[in-house]
Amino acid sequence: MNVHALSHIKSIGQGWTLPHLFYCDDGLKYVVKLMNNRQGLGVLANEFIAFRLAKLLNLPAAEYKIVYISRNLVEIFPTLKRLDVPAGPHIGCLFAEQGITLNHKVDLSACKNIKTMAGMIVFDHWIKNWDRHVTGANHLFLKDTKQLLLIDHSNAFCGPEWDTKELKEHAGTIEVYWGPFYEVFTPYIDGSDPFEPYLSELEALDRRELEHAVNGLPKQWRISSRMLETLIEFLYRRKNLVRGALLQLQDKFPIWSKH
Ligand SMILES: Nc1ncnc2c1ncn2[C@@H]1O[C@H](COP(=O)(O)OP(=O)(O)OP(=O)(O)O)[C@@H](O)[C@H]1O
Numbered sequence: 001m002n003v004h005a006l007s008h009i010k011s012i013g014q015g016w017t018l019p020h021l022f023y024c025d026d027g028l029k030y031v032v033k034l035m036n037n038r039q040g041l042g043v044l045a046n047e048f049i050a051f052r053l054a055k056l057l058n059l060p061a062a063e064y065k066i067v068y069i070s071r072n073l074v075e076i077f078p079t080l081k082r083l084d085v086p087a088g089p090h091i092g093c094l095f096a097e098q099g100i101t102l103n104h105k106v107d108l109s110a111c112k113n114i115k116t117m118a119g120m121i122v123f124d125h126w127i128k129n130w131d132r133h134v135t136g137a138n139h140l141f142l143k144d145t146k147q148l149l150l151i152d153h154s155n156a157f158c159g160p161e162w163d164t165k166e167l168k169e170h171a172g173t174i175e176v177y178w179g180p181f182y183e184v185f186t187p188y189i190d191g192s193d194p195f196e197p198y199l200s201e202l203e204a205l206d207r208r209e210l211e212h213a214v215n216g217l218p219k220q221w222r223i224s225s226r227m228l229e230t231l232i233e234f235l236y237r238r239k240n241l242v243r244g245a246l247l248q249l250q251d252k253f254p255i256w257s258k259h
């Protein structure tokens with residue numbers, strides 16, 4: 001579950017959290033979002049929890065681990081020192097050497113796990129992950145295995161600010177998303193009932209599985225148990241609302257709409 005960073009490689013991405021690539025003590029590279037990233041600490045919890053929730057639905061989420069950066073490492077690497085990176089637990093996403101985002105031209109017809117993108121649409125609605133339908137930057141296509149991977153859940157759960165008032169407000173309603181990075185998958189996932197069995201799997205989750213998914217966050221990420229309780233309630237209530245919300249997308253799916 002945890003690894004230690006051994007060396008800093010380079011910065012990666014130009015956008016929100018400006019992650020950095022690190023080589024870690026399991027011999028693998030991780031794209032690491034730092035505790036002092038400019039979107040805030042909540043990003044780390046969002047990534048970690050959303051990854052575990054994606055796994056509950058058997059979705060192809062990239063692997064996330066807590067990455068420890070030592071004071072010593074910060075002293076050795078000038079970039080880390082300049083960024084004043086705090087020693088401690090950060091969040092890392094296993095680096096996919098062969099990964100390109102969907103902002104590049106990708107032949108989706110060759111993709112081996114494209115059916116799982118129906119589950120991605122269910123998942124994004126459940127966790128309120130509002131940005132994946134509008135950007136290709138949060139899907140990775142692996143050129144060698146021709147698989148899609150989901151990355152970057154920073155904006156889930158009403159965003160990284162961890163506002164429990166907002167979580168409570170949004171526990172009982174689901175906003176329906178539609179955009180180019182859902183639309184590209186329509187021809188591949190359309191069918192008589194495209195979101196089954198993901199909806200059934202989601203609805204069958206019990207509270208203990210959700211408790212387990214939010215468990216074990218480092219205390220340095222400053223998410224209190226009261227905040228986690230609110231998140232569990234948010235997820236528990238919303239899981240039974242996704243089916244009804246997605247019905248509003250039926251006219252986007254030619255085959256589904258005939259049923
Ligand atoms: N596990 C990974 N393997 C390969 N590349 C990755 C991985 N994770 C992230 N990247 C690359 O780094 C970029 C930034 O990562 P991410 O999307 O998680 O952060 P971000 O804060 O949204 O930054 P950006 O706004 O630049 O997308 C991704 O768009 C992708 O190109």
Ligand SMILES: [Mg+2]
Binds near residue numbers: 137
């Ligand atoms: Mg991103």
